[in-house]
Amino acid sequence: MISAVLYFIAGFLLGHLMPRVPFILISRNAGFNKGFPPHPEPIPLSPRLTQRVLHMRWFHRLGTMTTALPLLFGYLSILGGQSTFGYGLFLAGGWTLLSRGQALLGGPTLPCTLEMAQRLQMVMNIADSEDACCSHPQPQWWMESVRCGSCSKKLEDMPQPDLGRPRKDGFFLGGLRLWISDGHSMVLPDEPQN
Numbered sequence: 001m002i003s004a005v006l007y008f009i010a011g012f013l014l015g016h017l018m019p020r021v022p023f024i025l026i027s028r029n030a031g032f033n034k035g036f037p038p039h040p041e042p043i044p045l046s047p048r049l050t051q052r053v054l055h056m057r058w059f060h061r062l063g064t065m066t067t068a069l070p071l072l073f074g075y076l077s078i079l080g081g082q083s084t085f086g087y088g089l090f091l092a093g094g095w096t097l098l099s100r101g102q103a104l105l106g107g108p109t110l111p112c113t114l115e116m117a118q119r120l121q122m123v124m125n126i127a128d129s130e131d132a133c134c135s136h137p138q139p140q141w142w143m144e145s146v147r148c149g150s151c152s153k154k155l156e157d158m159p160q161p162d163l164g165r166p167r168k169d170g171f172f173l174g175g176l177r178l179w180i181s182d183g184h185s186m187v188l189p190d191e192p193q194n
């Protein structure tokens with residue numbers, strides 16, 4: 001009985017982790033992160049950063065597609081007689097698919113969205129225009145919002161999601177944190193300031 005429960009938990013954890021492997025692992029290598037300051041320092045806004053948001057969005061989508069793996073392996077395990085392990089895999093895969101599907105019904109979206117990339121672009125456009133916050137605008141994306149590096153004015157109330165940089169809390173702890181947060185920002189937006 002206990003081994004059955006353990007098999008189920010192992011299957012569930014594995015099935016939950018699989019769809020998250022693309023964004024936890026692929027984006028973490030050093031070459032992919034050249035040109036970005038180390039986590040958790042603020043990142044200057046640039047077309048490269050906007051591109052990164054879109055890359056991360058793609059990794060998350062790839063993860064959603066990878067959900068087919070726990071579903072398939074779960075099904076095969078159930079057929080093959082290792083049914084508790086299979087149920088765990090199957091349930092975790094289905095769970096992930098359902099939670100991703102919520103976005104279609106107006107629920108929480110993926111951590112990195114097209115809208116986010118567009119908002120970054122808007123901030124850059126304004127910084128280049130006459131409406132800029134100060135004479136030498138340096139928009140930077142901090143953990144809790146986009147602020148100007150010169151005059152500290154908040155330019156966009158948008159917490160930074162995980163952007164694939166290696167984390168300062170290390171590979172395992174950082175990876176665990178990513179697994180739990182799913183790449184969403186773990187800071188709450190600032191209180192409104194005047």
Ligand SMILES: [Zn+2]
Nearest residue numbers: 133134148151
């Ligand atoms: Zn400024």
